[in-house]
Amino acid sequence: MVTDVVCPFCGTLCDDIEVIVENGEIESVKHACKLGSAKFLHARKGRFTTPLIRGEEGHIETTIEEALDRAARILAASERPLLFGWATTTCEAHRIGVALAEELGAVIDSCTSVCHGPSELAVQDVGYPTITLGEVKNRADLIIYWGANPMHAHPRHLSRYSIFPRGYFRERGAKDRELIVIDVRKTDTAKIADTFVQVKPGGDYELVSALRLIVNGGELKEDEVAGVPRDQIYALAEKLTSCQWGVLFFGQGLTMTRGKVRNIDNAISLVRDLNRYTKFSIMMMRGHYNVTGFSEVLTWQAGFPFAVDFSRGYPRYNPGETAANDVLQSREVDAALIVASDPVSHFPQRSVEYLASIPMVTIDLHWTPTTELSDVVIPCAIAGIEYEGTAYRMDTVPIKLRKVLDPPEGILTDEEILKRLLEKVRALKK
Ligand code: SF4
Structure with a gap:
C-alpha cells in the first residue's frame, strides 16, 4: 500500500489517497472520489x-x-x-x-x-483577496459556489475543505457553516445547499451589481434583477455582510458567460466591499x-x-x-x-x-x-x-x-x- 498519494485529476489535489499495488498494477484505491479512482485504475489501460x-x-x-x-x-x-x-x-x-x-x-x-483566462485578467485589474483551502476548512462559516458544480467537477472539495470537515473554529463541521449556490439551474450542488439562488443565464453581472449596490448602502428599486426577486437579493446581502468569514468559489458559469472578465472584476470588487463588514475571500475553482x-x-x-x-x-x-x-x-x-x-x-x-x-x-x-x-x-x-x-x-x-x-x-x-x-x-x- 502506498499512502499519502496525491490524486492527479482535479485542482483539489487530494493528498490522502491510498493505493494498493499488486503484481505491478494498481489493484484498488482508497479515499479518492469516482473521478480520481477512475484515473488511478484506468489511466494505464489502452495506452x-x-x-x-x-x-x-x-x-x-x-x-x-x-x-x-x-x-x-x-x-x-x-x-x-x-x-x-x-x-x-x-x-x-x-x-x-x-x-x-x-x-x-x-x-x-x-x-x-x-477556462479561467478572464479570471486572470480580472485579478490583474482589481487584485485577488484569496485564502488557502486549509483556512477555508478552519475558519469559513459561509460558502458560496457561483457558476460551479463541485459535486460533479471536484467531488471531494466539499468534504475535505468547504462544508463538511471539522475545522479549528468550525468544530461541528457542516452544522457551523452555511452553503449558498448561485447558478442558472438546480445542480446537484444546489440540491444540498441551504440557499439556492437561480439567476437568469447571462445575468450574473447584474446580480453582482445589485448586491454591491445594497452592500454599499444604496437602495434597490427594481422588483427583480436577473430573475432573482428583490427580497431574495436583500436576504442574500444580509447573509454576506453578517457572516464571520465568507468564501466565494466561482467556476466557468461566471468566467465563460456574458460579461466574462467584467463578471469577475465585479465579483472580486464585491468581495473587497464585503471586507468592510467582515472577512471575505474569493477563489477560482480550477479544473485540471x-x-x-x-x-x-x-x-x-x-x-x-x-x-x-x-x-x-x-x-x-x-x-x-x-x-x-x-x-x-x-x-x-x-x-x-x-x-x-x-x-x-x-x-x-x-x-x-x-x-x-x-x-x-x-x-x-x-x-x-x-x-x-x-x-x-x-x-x-x-x-x-x-x-x-x-x-x-x-x-x-x-x-x-x-x-x-x-x-x-x-x-x-x-x-x-x-x-x-x-x-x-x-x-x-x-
Ligand atoms: S476531488 Fe476527486 S478527482 Fe479531485 S483531486 Fe480529490 S479525489 Fe481526485
Whole structure:
C-alpha cells in the first residue's frame, strides 16, 4: 500500500489517497472520489508505448530517437510555433516548456485561456483577496459556489475543505457553516445547499451589481434583477455582510458567460466591499490538476500567466491576440507542440481546421483526436502515478505528486522528453 498519494485529476489535489499495488498494477484505491479512482485504475489501460510518425499511409511505429529528431526538425523549421496544453503535467515539465518556447520564439499557452483566462485578467485589474483551502476548512462559516458544480467537477472539495470537515473554529463541521449556490439551474450542488439562488443565464453581472449596490448602502428599486426577486437579493446581502468569514468559489458559469472578465472584476470588487463588514475571500475553482501550476511557472519565468508570445525575442502578453485560439484562427502560427492536452476535441472548429493543416507534435499516452491529427506522437509516463513532480492546488499551494508504479520500459517523463527536444532544437538552430 502506498499512502499519502496525491490524486492527479482535479485542482483539489487530494493528498490522502491510498493505493494498493499488486503484481505491478494498481489493484484498488482508497479515499479518492469516482473521478480520481477512475484515473488511478484506468489511466494505464489502452495506452500506446511506441512513438509514432506519420508516413504516406498513416502513422507508423518508430524509435524515440527518430520521433524526437522529427519533432525537433518540425519545431526548429517553424517561424512561430504554438506550444499548448500543460494542465496535466508537472511544473518541472512546464519549466522546460517555457525554455523551449523562448528558444523557438513560440507562443505558449495553456487551458487557462479557455477556462479561467478572464479570471486572470480580472485579478490583474482589481487584485485577488484569496485564502488557502486549509483556512477555508478552519475558519469559513459561509460558502458560496457561483457558476460551479463541485459535486460533479471536484467531488471531494466539499468534504475535505468547504462544508463538511471539522475545522479549528468550525468544530461541528457542516452544522457551523452555511452553503449558498448561485447558478442558472438546480445542480446537484444546489440540491444540498441551504440557499439556492437561480439567476437568469447571462445575468450574473447584474446580480453582482445589485448586491454591491445594497452592500454599499444604496437602495434597490427594481422588483427583480436577473430573475432573482428583490427580497431574495436583500436576504442574500444580509447573509454576506453578517457572516464571520465568507468564501466565494466561482467556476466557468461566471468566467465563460456574458460579461466574462467584467463578471469577475465585479465579483472580486464585491468581495473587497464585503471586507468592510467582515472577512471575505474569493477563489477560482480550477479544473485540471495542475493548470494553476502552469500559470505560476509561466508568471515567474515570463511575467504573465498564459498566452505569452516569445516571437519578438521577449515575452509579450495580449490575450485576444496571443492566446492559442487567437493565433490559430488568425493563422499566425505554422506548427504546434501539444503537451498533455486534447485541443482537437475541445477547440472551436475554425481552430481545429487550422491545427489539422499545420505540422503537429503531441506528447500523450492515449489515442485522442489530437494524436490522430499529429505528425509525431511521443508516448509519456503518467505524472503522479509513474513519476514524482510538483503541482499547484487551486489555492496556489504547491504539492509534491508521488510515484506509485514504474512506467513501462523505455517510456520517458514529459520533463525528460522536453529536455531532449530542447537539446535537439538548440543543436539544429546553432
Ligand atoms: S476531488 Fe479531485 S483531486 Fe480529490 S479525489 Fe476527486 S478527482 Fe481526485
